[in-house]
Amino acid sequence: MKKISKPVRKGLIAFFLCVALLSLLHLAQWARQSYQSNQTQQQLQQLYHHGSFGSSNQGNHPGLSGQEGLVPGSSTQQNNAPHTGTDTSPSPTMLPEYKALYQQNSDIVGWLNIGSGQLSTPIMQRDNAYYLDHDFYGQEDSHGQVFLDERNRADLGDDNSILYGHNITSDKSMFNILTRYKDPEFVKKNPIIQLNTLYQKYNYAVAAVYIVATRPEHGELFDYINYLKFSTKAAKEAYIAQIEKRSLIDTGVKMNSEDKLLTLSTCSYEFSDARLVVVARQLREGEKSEQFGQNVTVKENPLMPEIWKKLFG
Secondary structure, eight states, rough: EEEOHHHHHHHHHHHHHHHHHHHHHHHHHHHHHHHHHHHHHHHHHHHHHHHHTGGGGGGOOOOOOOOTBBBBOOOOBBSOOOOOSSSSSOOOOOOOOHHHHHHHOOTTTEEEEEEEEEEEEEEESSSSTTGGSBTTTSSBBBTTEEETTTOOOSSSSSSSSEEOOETTTTEEEEGGGGGGGSHHHHHOHHHHHHHESSOOOOOOOEEEEEEEEOSSSGGGGGGGGGOOOSHHHHHHHHHHHHHHHSSEEEEEOOTTSSSOEEEEEEEOSSSSTTEEEEEEOOTTTTTGGGSSSOEEESSSSOOHHHHHHHHHO
């Protein structure tokens, strides 16, 4: 075996030292960004809760972030009844918890709470790209910020409101929590997602969770992000049927054409450009949060992307 010359050995040592140093710098930068992102979220929560508890009339606040029929595209108390579009009441008053936040950034349209505060964060709305790599304050941040689809109404009055967020696995932040909805036990303990607008408070019951492909080479696509509004009840019922046959779990929550739906979308890493999607429906009039999560089971043979079958059988 030919002996490596001394200059070559030195060159290799220098090369690997540079690689190690760059790797350490990258890890340090990511750790710093993760810390700063966490600090930002804590600061936002403080502003939110301070506004909530600082108001005399909010003392009971829980202290919690081509298809057929498709059209692309207010009081301060909790309301689980569907929006009718015929409200003739005076202009609503912004909930006190949002006043300081709104002064900081008028892109805020609400607040999301999942898992009794495991994720508690503002909801933004701008274009569908900005908050992929910017935080609430407009600083560049690869964690991004959870945001509402730019085509949706900020009052959540559409048939289906879609939220997007990153699945940050390194520090379990942002929409990483959605991965836990594949576990029936987590759903049993956390069957309700709370989503508030600037003027109204809503509860949604988790109805389905599924994995979908976004690349044509991975099989037939289910273009879920373009189902926001439906021109007919039949079109919406067909969409709901597509969700139900894909769901990994059975939560016992039924959806119909009258329900306001909430879709939460994030990356998944079983295959390239996979998406994990959680769907919930707004509580109907008379329903209580404690009614849900009683019987959640794993579904047999949900409809999976073709690439899934190739990879996992």
